[in-house]
Amino acid sequence: MQILLTVAYDGTNYAGWQRQENAVAVQEIVENTLAELLGCPVVVRAASRTDAGVHALGQRVAFFADGLKVPLDKLPVVLSGMLPADISVLAAQVVADDFNPRFNPVAKTYAYRIHSAPCPNPLLLRYAAHVPQELNLAKMQKAAQAFVGRHDFAAFCAAGSSAKTTVREVYSCQVDFADDVYTLTIRGNAFLYNMVRIVAGTVVYAGLGKVDDVPGIIASLDRAQAGKTMPPQGLTLLRVEY
């Protein structure tokens, strides 16, 4: 029986999702906790390999379990109680054995939060990037809109990506503003390495008046034309849809 979990975590203290040799990753903690529950080694597969410092509210994690002793509807509370406080299981469901959480998503949604004020706000520090300059909301919204559609996003991909193609489809991309915080919400079929953080950096450049022609930047296929890669703490994986 394969089980699909919805997992939330504060990525601040982790080297990202994926298990690593010399640093603690969220995957390792989740696998160890499931192994403790099931009494045998467990390997999980996740929808998204979030980077170091990136947060998740709706990461999806699948594993095979035979003879699960905990009722499925109690699994989130039981696992959340076993996990450290910065990782939590929000939901659990049974999926087909051939289901792969990484390859089946129809859409993923990320939020990138930007706090714009002269001085940083300590209560936003873990979950938003701080930009001391003033930003223009209308220019940011116009820039965000230009990402929507099927494009070659080569200009928005960090070096070191192993993707076979840099074509991706963005279903929606918008910027909202409340309480000094700009929230970029982007939904697409898949994202390149660091793509959301580079899109966010480009939207910030638009807000600063440093960038105007996002369609031209996309068409250039040139990473140097896009904005800088924003820091990880502003990014949260909100939702994965199957």
Place this chain on the structure above:
Amino acid sequence: MQILLTVAYDGTNYAGWQRQENAVAVQEIVENTLAELLGCPVVVRAASRTDAGVHALGQRVAFFADGLKVPLDKLPVVLSGMLPADISVLAAQVVADDFNPRFNPVAKTYAYRIHSAPCPNPLLLRYAAHVPQELNLAKMQKAAQAFVGRHDFAAFCAAGSSAKTTVREVYSCQVDFADDVYTLTIRGNAFLYNMVRIVAGTVVYAGLGKVDDVPGIIASLDRAQAGKTMPPQGLTLLRVEY
């Protein structure tokens, strides 16, 4: 010349506002930073002695400075840059030499945040209390409303308070709900030791159906009738008005 700062901090890693012998308090960090800037020892006075783990967005802190070399309007950015990331100075103004930030406030406003869901949300953990049960918003709002007015709040004061009188006036007290989070916002002339956290605990008991008659609890003057003291991380000092 006396200067009044507006200070924000994440209280998670501090033993509260007030300087202590064997633990690091926010006051000590702010005083050391001001001493470094001014080149002489500095003693500050604050509007509120927030407890260990309690946050602030609008703490007010006054100190005397002769020959300040930094222009007043640059002071917040300069001090924020010298302070650790979990403490920030948001504003600075000159006040009269006889101004005392502790005794002059006309009102203080606190927010207490409660996350209600079966499993905790790691991204809310530092800034909200988690209540796994369902809460009734209408009952919480009715309970909150009952605190408004001038009352003897002896039932809402922790043991160990040195207050001469337990009479306080609450100007407003309301509960809002958004994204699984109930926010209690309370504004009053002054608050007793742990009063906001006990009010929050009583409002949670109302939401659970454990408490119905808040006016009766106030009239009892009996701490045992009120709800439990909620944990510090849900509490934020929002604003101090002079």
